[in-house]
Amino acid sequence: MAEHKIRVLLCKTTMESHDRGVRFLATKLRDAGMEVIYLNFLEPSEVVETAIEEDVDVVGLSSSVQGHVAVLEDVTSQLQTRGRDDVLILVGGVIPEEDVEPLRAMGVSGVFGPGSYVNDIVQFIREKVSARI
């Protein structure tokens, strides 16, 4: 059986210029053998559309300037409505501690704050995605 190539959608709002971390992550996930789709979006529905069109296993949102809770509320609920709540949702960047619980409650599996190691993220994705397939 051919090995499943993990497909990851990494995204960031067009409003934010802090894309150093997420672009680094994109390169490293690709180096780790994953397919990476990168999206600058304005509205959360664009994330959902792209995730479904590209049939991704993972959606990773990068955020350093707030707004991530609102975006992920929309993304998780829209994915659920469209029957795709199997997609693994991650968020990284400047994520205040007090947001972690509400994010988990809405179905965000991984939260990776400042200074996180890419290897930890790669491992996290591999474990979680293989458990789902």
Next chain:
Amino acid sequence: MADQQEPRETVHPMFEPEFLEATRRLEEQWRKDFDKIAERFGVDPATYQAYTRSGLPIKPVYFPHDVAAIPYHEIGSPGLFPYTRGLLAAQYQFMPWANQPVMGYGLPEETRERMDFLRAQGMTGYFGKTFYNLVYDLVSHEGVDPDHPAARGRVGQCGMAVYCRRDMERLFDGLELTQMNVVHITGYETIPVFAHYLAYAQQRGVPWQKLLGNTMNWYYQSAYCGMTTFPPQAGVDLAVELIQFCNEQMPQWNTLNLFGYGMEEAGAVAVEEVAFSVAAGLDYARACMAQGLAPDDFLPRFGFQIAQANDFFEEIAKVRALRRLWAKTCQALGATKPSAMHVRIHTHTSGVELTAQQPLNNLVRTTLHALGAALAGTQAMEVSAYDEALSIPTEASHTQSLRLQQIIQEETNITQVADPLGGAYYVESLTSQVEAAAVKLLEEVERLGGYRHAHEFIRARIESSAQAWRDQIDRNQRFVVGINKYVTDDVQKVEKFKVSLASEHESVRRIQALRAERDGPRWELAMAMVDKAVARFARGENDHTLIPAMVAASHADATTGELMAVLKRHLGWHAPV
């Protein structure tokens, strides 16, 4: 001692060939001793080599012969071309650098509270004026209004929720506009925000030529940032339009900010920051000249925002090299006035070097950054707060950053001497190295047709530097305290600032009230004029009505989102035909 009263006999012939022979022999002897020590540490002296953060090779110690080949006029004196040692004959002796902390959060009146507070804490600009370095929120940067679906959760975060002329009233009423300098930190919405400020000044009866401040004109960020509202050429055109407008009507206004800091935050090393800042400035300057503007008229109003990061001496050399390279570049363009060749620097101490882990360590990092900037001779400074990696600054952390500047200014005595590191063998040698490496990189950009045509090259360079930095940390070839060395499980608790959701709701309520209350027909007419002006501009039939039409629309209560929608429609990205 009597013989020392005869200067001619006691002065060392430092750069004469015989003396340089002697210092070279001195270095050979030193090298033998150094190598012995290296061997004792198990290091092979033959391959031992240290580098700066930019990858420039550096020696373990420097000698007079390391600087002997630098023409003395390249170093010169403060206030003399090529301004390596500083722009003016006096540096901080009579007036220190301006305190210019970045501010902006929540509703305009919340930002105003912070402005008043920091001013009361002694935040000081030039000649008794106060500098307000104000950042707009990302909703404004994107060019939408706070009731747009994409704005949810972002209003007044990471910037102030200011979207129209009435918000300018909430921000500035009661302040004497001619006695302050306002830096409008915007993204691609530079012109709409500028229009609101001009409309507001008009309403207050303040002539535009008496306004002091800066517009960013950061369109060239499209080379190294993910977000880009306008294609490169449209960005250049919009920037030149504003520069031309100010050239005629507001000669004191600082039109263009060359944002090396943004490049550094995206990953650029010192050499890249110098080369790409100069490349962007050169490209925009040529575009101004193509419109018939004279270098001596518009160049004095260009400014720089430069990072001060961790490699202490390279960052100082970077600033000195930038001054020299920009001066030469402007002279080659035909500038003759000193102010048309000056690099006026707003230092922004590095944000990316700061950590969320052990956040109080950031105070130490930013102190080193600020000291470096002061030794390099900056004109104004923002010192990142110690909670930078966690949230926007609290009142306490904001004040601490200001105190940090004030302590250096008041207590260290470094302000008494201009360019205190000038003449140091290492610093002069490294300054020349940074300049030479930047010139090479600049030439590559020029070969590609200049900055606006070199986006891919610039992005690739900056991104590969960013990647190298993190790879080095991950491989433990570079250490960051709290990240991959001296890691501790103890969490330093610091208070975090949070913008209330109530501010967002109020902001949405206000913008909807504005649309309901404003004079509809007047607004429609004003917006139609904006549309016509922008359409002509986009067609290359520029009649310079774009800015005046936007000011008129701001008077008619048009919002930033509405004005930006017109700019995007005519000048934004379109699917390839």
